[in-house]
Amino acid sequence: MTKNKNIGLALAVLIVAGGLYYLLWGAASRDSAENPEAVPTQVNTRITFAGSSIVEEKDGKKLWELKADTIETDIDGKTAYLKNLQGTLYQDKGGKVDLLALQAQVDMKTHDITMQGDVKATSSDGAVFTAPEARWEGVPKSFSGTGGVTLTRNNTVITGDTIKTDEKLEKVRVSGNARVITGGEK
């Protein structure tokens, strides 16, 4: 099932990519044929989708959904580039994690997501993870953040240079200047 799903996803991207590629490339080459003096412009190697989303599903169940102001992909469709990401990671037992980041890249093969710029992940049970840079990996499902990270859960605040946590932001390893404040009034 996973293979069909991936192929489905990839196909969707390719068809769209191919269509727009023809549009963009076709226009550029027709210009230079009709107008020999026209300086061949640098062909935009990325295709831009305005106001779209990327979804990963497995066995008909949504794993994650990423929305963004703009989504660009390389011609070969290997990487998607998102601006002003708003995403949701869906957990097995019904919980979810909402994602925000100024920009992100999705590896269309591994479906790992790297994020930069005010990254914020909020789990449905109230844990909040913030970092300048972060990465979501699908296998095993895990989050990692670098550059000075904070994870807050109830009356426990964890900070450090780098952090690695499971998909539910529950099991956490913080390394480098690791600091936890816990207890006290909620």
Next chain:
Amino acid sequence: APQSAGKTPVEIVADSIDYDAATGIMNANGTVRITQGEAVMTGARAQYDTKKQEGHLTGGVNAVNQDTTLNAAEIQTYNNNTHLIAVGDAILTKGDKRLSGPTVEYFADKQYALVPERGKIEMPDGTMTADKIEAFIQENRAVGTGSVHIVSEARKLDATSNTATYYGEPKGQSKVILSGNAYAVQDGNILTGDTLTLRLDEKAMDAQGGRTRLVITPQ
């Protein structure tokens, strides 16, 4: 007024910390420092239960709270870190007193410390060793139980008994009450009896109950 211990947050700093929110257990490694109010504990490693507010530090552990210091190979804390059990060359220091033994149990709230075996307490007045020593810190009082031996260089005193209670208060009137096979030598004079009271500042001894024997050595 200072925040009650129950509400005082705990800060844990280390090279790395693993935390499981489901169990509430934290494992800290490398230059660990746990701070709660004025109490600071340091060690090489620590496991801390954020739900029970209990910790277990190992690796050259030092715990300081105002003028009380506890050193040991490892320290386990209970009851929101107000009850500490120090194991492995444990030494509790408070002001000019030093209580030591393989294990020292310290109750910060009650200002009470217990050395359950091979205890030793060193004070300006002298040193007491015993199978078990209890220190009632606020009252400046210590009780030795089993094989009590007291030595005071300052007072040229050497005494033994089954049990002994040292009273450091009131100032200038410190005394030791020896009970059971009490034997005391001071400046060469020997006093034995069932119960002996040694008034340390006045360099006086008196005996109560049972057969008493005094041997005076001409100076």
